[in-house]
Amino acid sequence: MKTIEEINEKIRKGQAVIVTAEEMLEVVKKKGEVKAAKEVDVVTTGTFGPMCSSSIYLNFGHPAPRIKIGGGTCFLNGVPAYAGLAAVDVYLGATAIPPDDPKNLYYPGEFSYGGGYVIEELVSGRSILLEATSYGTDCYPRKELRSYFSLKNINEAILFNPRNCYQNYNVAVNSSDRMLYTYMGILKPNFGNANFCSAGVLSPLLRDPEYYSIGIGTKIFLGGGIGYVAWHGTQHNPSVERTSEGVPKRPAGTLAVIGDLKQMNGEFLRGASFVGYGVTLIVGIGIPIPVVDEKVAFWCGIPAEKMFAPVVDYSKSYPERKPDILGEASYAELFSGSIKVGERTIPTGALSSFVMARKIAGILKNWISSRSFELTNPVAKLPGKESGVKMKGFETKEKIQ
Amino acid sequence: MKISERVVLKFPRELVDKPTISNLVKKYDIEFNILQAQVLPQKEGLMVIVFTGEENVVKHVLKELKNQNIILQRLKQDITKDDKICTHCGVCIGLCPTNAFYYDGSTRKVLFDYEKCITCMLCVKGCMVRAIKIKF
Numbered sequence: 001m002k003t004i005e006e007i008n009e010k011i012r013k014g015q016a017v018i019v020t021a022e023e024m025l026e027v028v029k030k031k032g033e034v035k036a037a038k039e040v041d042v043v044t045t046g047t048f049g050p051m052c053s054s055s056i057y058l059n060f061g062h063p064a065p066r067i068k069i070g071g072g073t074c075f076l077n078g079v080p081a082y083a084g085l086a087a088v089d090v091y092l093g094a095t096a097i098p099p100d101d102p103k104n105l106y107y108p109g110e111f112s113y114g115g116g117y118v119i120e121e122l123v124s125g126r127s128i129l130l131e132a133t134s135y136g137t138d139c140y141p142r143k144e145l146r147s148y149f150s151l152k153n154i155n156e157a158i159l160f161n162p163r164n165c166y167q168n169y170n171v172a173v174n175s176s177d178r179m180l181y182t183y184m185g186i187l188k189p190n191f192g193n194a195n196f197c198s199a200g201v202l203s204p205l206l207r208d209p210e211y212y213s214i215g216i217g218t219k220i221f222l223g224g225g226i227g228y229v230a231w232h233g234t235q236h237n238p239s240v241e242r243t244s245e246g247v248p249k250r251p252a253g254t255l256a257v258i259g260d261l262k263q264m265n266g267e268f269l270r271g272a273s274f275v276g277y278g279v280t281l282i283v284g285i286g287i288p289i290p291v292v293d294e295k296v297a298f299w300c301g302i303p304a305e306k307m308f309a310p311v312v313d314y315s316k317s318y319p320e321r322k323p324d325i326l327g328e329a330s331y332a333e334l335f336s337g338s339i340k341v342g343e344r345t346i347p348t349g350a351l352s353s354f355v356m357a358r359k360i361a362g363i364l365k366n367w368i369s370s371r372s373f374e375l376t377n378p379v380a381k382l383p384g385k386e387s388g389v390k391m392k393g394f395e396t397k398e399k400i401q
Numbered sequence: 402m403k404i405s406e407r408v409v410l411k412f413p414r415e416l417v418d419k420p421t422i423s424n425l426v427k428k429y430d431i432e433f434n435i436l437q438a439q440v441l442p443q444k445e446g447l448m449v450i451v452f453t454g455e456e457n458v459v460k461h462v463l464k465e466l467k468n469q470n471i472i473l474q475r476l477k478q479d480i481t482k483d484d485k486i487c488t489h490c491g492v493c494i495g496l497c498p499t500n501a502f503y504y505d506g507s508t509r510k511v512l513f514d515y516e517k518c519i520t521c522m523l524c525v526k527g528c529m530v531r532a533i534k535i536k537f
């Protein structure tokens with residue numbers, strides 16, 4: 001047993017042994033979890049994939065004369081931002097699109113611009129056009145504001161993502177005879193391809209399957225800067241079926257994360273579009289896992305062969321919210337380039353970049369070994385498999401009951 | 402000078418069952434690689450093919466094909482992948498019908514083999530960050 005304080009002491013002295021999750025797999029394989037837990041102090045993870053529940057909130061500072069954007073309207077580069085807060089606070093989500101976007105009118109729509117792109121441009125230091133209107137009050141007389149701004153000259157910019165970092169996710173296939181345009185990418189007819197979205201053995205919550213290390217308050221790599229786990233993410237669903245090692249076999253835990261956008265970097269926050277679906281933000285996250293005991297080493301040693309994702313038909317089961325799956329695929333299979341579903345062999349495509357996940361785990365490792373990043377004790381636990389927390393469906397009701 | 406020429410060939414019904422391509426290859430010093438083929442007996446056939454050889458020989462072969470009533474179209478549009486934009490996710494790998502994209506073994510970077518591309522455009526639409534572009 002080591003405490004996080006002891007690990008931090010080693011980091012400060014430059015004596016800590018830090019490895020990436022990929023490297024840790026090898027260590028555990030060679031030496032077993034007992035020795036691995038003694039030798040290694042920190043395992044770094046990483047993930048880089050499209051995460052729609054991502055957003056920023058901004059405080060512009062007050063112009064002279066003042067304007068009350070709250071209750072009015074606000075557009076950032078033509079993309080609507082939420083203006084239901086105080087005078088100069090606004091909120092922008094990754095999937096917001098300009099009101100004049102043709103959407104899926106000419107199916108499949110392009111969705112060439114939206115919130116995710118504004119976030120990327122803002123964090124990259126580019127100028128953004130702010131257009132706001134209001135009704136004017138005695139204390140906030142201005143009714144219109146049109147101005148360019150960039151990240152450095154506004155008061156605050158915070159990245160806040162209500163759901164990121166899915167612990168495991170569906171593998172999407174299409175059994176129908178037409179092309180589908182989904183948030184899991186283009187799905188070719190008749191099981192033409194299978195898209196998955198996970199960093200596999202590098203994925204933060206797959207390396208900490210029972211939320212033993214990662215909790216509320218955990219300090220993380222977020223979008224190229226430092227962030228924190230703020231809460232469990234929306235749709236957090238810890239009670240799903242798990243393997244005997246405790247790894248969920250379905251989409252399970254999620255994280256809400258927060259951090260100062262001003263110290264992040266456009267390489268790790270990328271606007272993206274799915275044809276026929278919409279705009280999103282690709283988010284880079286890395287989470288350090290302190291190797292406090294053998295249990296941690298054991299989980300970090302579970303190979304891709306023993307981690308499974310459900311294969312879901314996006315032509316029927318998914319849109320109709322049916323629970324049935326077509327089978328399971330191991331992450332070893334998914335990363336090999338094709339999976340077997342029944343008699344069929346289907347080529348796989350990844351939405352999540354393993355190259356970038358690896359880069360993030362490497363950067364985090366460097367931060368820790370150069371003593372610029374220390375580990376934190378979570379202030380509260382994420383709801384675990386025994387918590388009874390379950391993701392609910394929404395039952396529609398036509399009448400008040 | 403050696404060149405590669407990518408062409409779409411449409412065979413008339415009466416030629417589909419004949420070994421047109423292999424006869425040509427036997428006759429001339431030329432290599433070929435069929436990227437995609439749809440050839441059903443007694444129906445019109447469609448083939449995307451790359452011929453590689455000396456420039457004058459390739460040109461001559463294309464002329465002969467035309468003389469045999471085969472409709473010939475050069476693939477003029479070129480697909481390029483901008484590596485400054487690409488995140489190396491690999492969505493394009495599952496989409497491409499001719500395996501023009503592939504993972505580089507150890508780095509797992511996504512590489513593009515231009516020679517295999519039949520410009521079907523699927524990857525252009527499928528890339529989330531629009532790293533794949535069409536050049537005319």
Ligand code: SF4
Nearest residue numbers: 487488490491493528
């Ligand atoms: S889909 Fe786009 S970003 Fe992903 S690997 Fe292919 S070219 Fe690169």
Ligand code: SF4
Nearest residue numbers: 497518519521522524
């Ligand atoms: S356009 Fe793209 S998907 Fe189509 S063949 Fe070329 S590389 Fe492959």
